[in-house]
Amino acid sequence: MSEIRLKIDGKEVTVEAGKTILDAARKAGIDIPTVCHHEKLESFGGCRLCTVEAESGGRTNLVAACIYPAANDLVVWTRSPQIDKIRKVLTEQLLAYAPESEVLKAIAEDYHADKDRFPKEPSFCILCGLCVRYCAEVKKKNVVGFLDRGPCREINFIPELAAVECWDCKECFPLCPTSALQAAFVLTEALISLSPSLQKIDTRAKTASA
Amino acid sequence: MDTTNISAIIDKYNGEASALIQILLDIQNDLHWLPREALELVSERLGVPMSRIQHTATFYKAFSLVPKGRHEINVCVGTACHVRGANRVLEVVQNITGIQPGETDADLKFSLETVNCLGCCALGPVMEIDEQHLGKLAPAMAADLLKGYQ
Numbered sequence A: 001m002s003e004i005r006l007k008i009d010g011k012e013v014t015v016e017a018g019k020t021i022l023d024a025a026r027k028a029g030i031d032i033p034t035v036c037h038h039e040k041l042e043s044f045g046g047c048r049l050c051t052v053e054a055e056s057g058g059r060t061n062l063v064a065a066c067i068y069p070a071a072n073d074l075v076v077w078t079r080s081p082q083i084d085k086i087r088k089v090l091t092e093q094l095l096a097y098a099p100e101s102e103v104l105k106a107i108a109e110d111y112h113a114d115k116d117r118f119p120k121e122p123s124f125c126i127l128c129g130l131c132v133r134y135c136a137e138v139k140k141k142n143v144v145g146f147l148d149r150g151p152c153r154e155i156n157f158i159p160e161l162a163a164v165e166c167w168d169c170k171e172c173f174p175l176c177p178t179s180a181l182q183a184a185f186v187l188t189e190a191l192i193s194l195s196p197s198l199q200k201i202d203t204r205a206k207t208a209s210a
Numbered sequence B: 001m002d003t004t005n006i007s008a009i010i011d012k013y014n015g016e017a018s019a020l021i022q023i024l025l026d027i028q029n030d031l032h033w034l035p036r037e038a039l040e041l042v043s044e045r046l047g048v049p050m051s052r053i054q055h056t057a058t059f060y061k062a063f064s065l066v067p068k069g070r071h072e073i074n075v076c077v078g079t080a081c082h083v084r085g086a087n088r089v090l091e092v093v094q095n096i097t098g099i100q101p102g103e104t105d106a107d108l109k110f111s112l113e114t115v116n117c118l119g120c121c122a123l124g125p126v127m128e129i130d131e132q133h134l135g136k137l138a139p140a141m142a143a144d145l146l147k148g149y150q
C-alpha cells in the first residue's frame, strides 16, 4: 500500500493511504480532541471538535480531522487561536445540552470553556451518534436510531427489538459521553414492562418463566 | 391490513434499498400515511433496518406516521402571502375545517399545514389543495373553494 507523507504541527508524519488526519496525528502522538469518533466505527463528523487547519495548494481550510483524508504535502496545524476558539465555543454549546458530561468537562478545562456561558437546555443527548453507529456497525442489530431532524432530533430505541436484543448487551452504555443513552433505555424498559404485546417478546420474561 | 398495494409498489422498484424514499413517497400518496405494517414490510423486503426507516420517515415532512386526510391543504404564510392577507385566509380555512395547522379532522377529510413559500408569490395569497395551486385568494373565495371537496 502506498504511503502518504504530510506535516502535522511541523512534524513529518507517514501513514498508509486512506487514513485520516486524525489517524496520522494519533500515530505521531499528537492529541486532537474528539467526541463523536470511535476507532471501531465509520467516521461521522458530527461534533466538529476535531477541527484543524489544513493547508494545501496555498489555501488553508478548517476541516474535521476525523473524516479528512491524509494527503501528500498537506500541512496541518492542530492548535491555533482560531481552532482553540472554535473548540471552546463548541464545547460551551454542547455543555448547555449535557452539563454533567465528564468527557465535555475535560475538554472544557483544556480549552478554558465556560460551562455556564449558554443557558442550560439539558436534553442530555448531544447526538454524537456513537450508540446508533455502534449498534448498527458493530452489533448489526439496529436497535437504536435517530428520529426527526434539526432541533427536534433525538435518539430512540425500537422497543420490539430492545425487548429481544438489549438485556445481555448494553455495550453502547459506556460509549455515551453523557447519560442520555441510559435514560432513553430506562424509558424503553418501562414501555416494555407496560405493554402486553412487548411483554410477550421480552426475552427476560421468557427466561424467568422457563 | 391489505398489503398487496404495498408489495406492488416495492416490486415496481425491484425491492432496491436505494429506492427507499421513493417507495415511502408512493405509499404515502396511496394511503395518506405510513402505517407501521407498511414500514415493517418495506424493512423486510428491502433489507433496510427499521431504525433507518424510522429515521427517514421522521426526517422528511412529506411523510406522516399518523393518518392524514383525503385532501391536504397547504396555506402559504410566507412573507408575500402574509402581507397580502394570508392570515385571514388561514383563519377561514381553520373555521371551516375545524382544525389547526398540523391537524387532521376526525372524518379524515382534510389535513391542514402552513408552508412558507409555494414559489408563486405574485399569486398571493396562495393555498394548495391536493397539489393544486389556488391563487389570488380572498377569504370568501377560500371558503367557497373548500366546499367543493368531498
Ligand code: SF4
Pocket: A124, A125, A126, A127, A128, A129, A130, A131, A132, A155, A175, A176, A177, A178, A180, A181, A182
Ligand atoms: S445517547 Fe449518548 S451516545 Fe447516543 S447519540 Fe446521544 S450522546 Fe451520543
Ligand code: FES
Pocket: A033, A034, A035, A036, A037, A044, A045, A046, A047, A048, A049, A050, A051, A064, A065, A066, A067
Ligand atoms: S470527532 Fe471529528 S467531528 Fe466529531
